[in-house]
Amino acid sequence: MRTHPLRRIVLSAAATVTGVVLLLSLKPHAQHQSVAQQNPNQGPSPTAAGSAPSASAGSTSGGVRTVDGDTIQTRFGPVQVRITLTGSKITAVTVLQVPDENGRDQEVAEFSVPQLTQEALDAQSAGIDTVSGATYTSEGYIRSLQSALDRSGG
Amino acid sequence: MGTVFSFDVRGDTGPRTRTALAAATAWLHHVDEEFSPYRTGSQVSRLARGELTPDECSAEVREVLRLCADAEWLSGGWFSARYAGGIDPTGLVKGWAVERAAAMLHSAGAPAVCVNGGGDVQLHGGPWRVGVADPLRPGAVVTVVEARHTLAVATSGPAERGCHILDPHTGAPPADALASVTVVARGLTDADAWATAACAMGADRARGWLEDLPGAEAFAVTSEGGTWQTSGFARTHSGANTARER
Numbered sequence: 505m506r507t508h509p510l511r512r513i514v515l516s517a518a519a520t521v522t523g524v525v526l527l528l529s530l531k532p533h534a535q536h537q538s539v540a541q542q543n544p545n546q547g548p549s550p551t552a553a554g555s556a557p558s559a560s561a562g563s564t565s566g567g568v569r570t571v572d573g574d575t576i577q578t579r580f581g582p583v584q585v586r587i588t589l590t591g592s593k594i595t596a597v598t599v600l601q602v603p604d605e606n607g608r609d610q611e612v613a614e615f616s617v618p619q620l621t622q623e624a625l626d627a628q629s630a631g632i633d634t635v636s637g638a639t640y641t642s643e644g645y646i647r648s649l650q651s652a653l654d655r656s657g658g
Numbered sequence: 659m660g661t662v663f664s665f666d667v668r669g670d671t672g673p674r675t676r677t678a679l680a681a682a683t684a685w686l687h688h689v690d691e692e693f694s695p696y697r698t699g700s701q702v703s704r705l706a707r708g709e710l711t712p713d714e715c716s717a718e719v720r721e722v723l724r725l726c727a728d729a730e731w732l733s734g735g736w737f738s739a740r741y742a743g744g745i746d747p748t749g750l751v752k753g754w755a756v757e758r759a760a761a762m763l764h765s766a767g768a769p770a771v772c773v774n775g776g777g778d779v780q781l782h783g784g785p786w787r788v789g790v791a792d793p794l795r796p797g798a799v800v801t802v803v804e805a806r807h808t809l810a811v812a813t814s815g816p817a818e819r820g821c822h823i824l825d826p827h828t829g830a831p832p833a834d835a836l837a838s839v840t841v842v843a844r845g846l847t848d849a850d851a852w853a854t855a856a857c858a859m860g861a862d863r864a865r866g867w868l869e870d871l872p873g874a875e876a877f878a879v880t881s882e883g884g885t886w887q888t889s890g891f892a893r894t895h896s897g898a899n900t901a902r903e904r
Contacts, residue, residue: 633666634774635799637791637813637838 573652587652668770678766682759689755733855753850778812780846781805793838810846814853832860837879
């Protein structure tokens with residue numbers, strides 16, 4: 505799988521559930537039909553770039569390990585997440601860095617991060633299998649999460 | 659801009675399902691290569707630059723262009739793949755691609771399939787419980803859609819990326835913009851396009867249109883935090899979760 509150019513990541517190793525996360529460059533459905541392409545002030549910058557991995561990546565303690573994702577620069581500021589794995593299963597996603605500016609940026613960050621975290625944890629808490637709506641808003645979150653998953657050897 | 663796609667398959671993770679999962683994954687990447695406006699060599703990019711005419715595109719691109727025209731007609735022009743003089747069918751592609759990916763898994767024998775593409779969901783079998791994100795309360799769920807058969811749930815709203823869905827007639831956001839609108843239909847191609855159209859319409863027009871639209875039920879959150887739903891929506895959700903405490 506590591507040599508596969510498409511970077512498939514199996515999130516859950518549970519016997520009857522298979523989770524796969526993909527990162528594609530399709531636009532979110534909302535952007536298309538509008539003239540939003542003429543408005544560069546909406547949404548995260550597509551030019552976000554990863555920085556070097558954190559030194560604490562891959563620490564292990566009794567079958568539970570944490571892996572830090574890259575710090576991703578977005579137009580809202582840096583975003584970085586840490587995943588906690590028990591065996592091969594993700595048990596927590598912690599946001600290490602998130603933009604804390606005022607106004608819209610903060611709103612975007614506050615809005616997207618909890619839902620992304622929830623989604624990454626498979627939304628088990630409320631007996632909900634999945635979430636429809638404004639998830640996955642933060643490109644930086646996704647990229648950082650993806651880099652952590654890649655680094656975890658998933 | 660990345661979009662995350664997640665697959666949940668219940669009840670059968672045998673070889674056929676795993677083969678189908680690999681095929682569905684490859685399918686999504688194929689769609690990405692063909693339709694991404696961020697890939698200069700994609701058919702959609704070439705179409706946008708005028709290097710290809712619609713007739714010269716692949717059967718898949720032509721199918722999506724046809725579906726876009728259908729959605730535009732059905733929504734009275736409120737869904738449109740045409741903007742600024744060009745053609746951009748990518749608004750419909752994600753729902754279409756997810757619908758087909760889910761069908762690949764289901765037809766391979768997987769009894770319960772849930773594919774979520776960036777918050778738009780195609781289901782087969784079940785039972786499944788789909789939380790609808792509350793656009794006004796971060797992390798909260800405003801209602802839950804339950805499914806035990808083939809069903810799609812698409813949510814569109816300004817909360818996702820700012821008020822991005824513009825009235826294709828005026829190029830401006832609707833005056834009575836909804837915070838979000840969720841459309842439930844059998845297939846995600848339709849549900850996604852219809853949710854987008856409804857969002858562009860604004861609250862008043864959307865409510866009447868969705869009520870009359872065959873094969874669709876809908877749930878909406880207004881910008882003031884109120885909610886409404888079409889008369890048949892109750893059949894798709896669990897009543898306990900729709901109460902909104904405000």
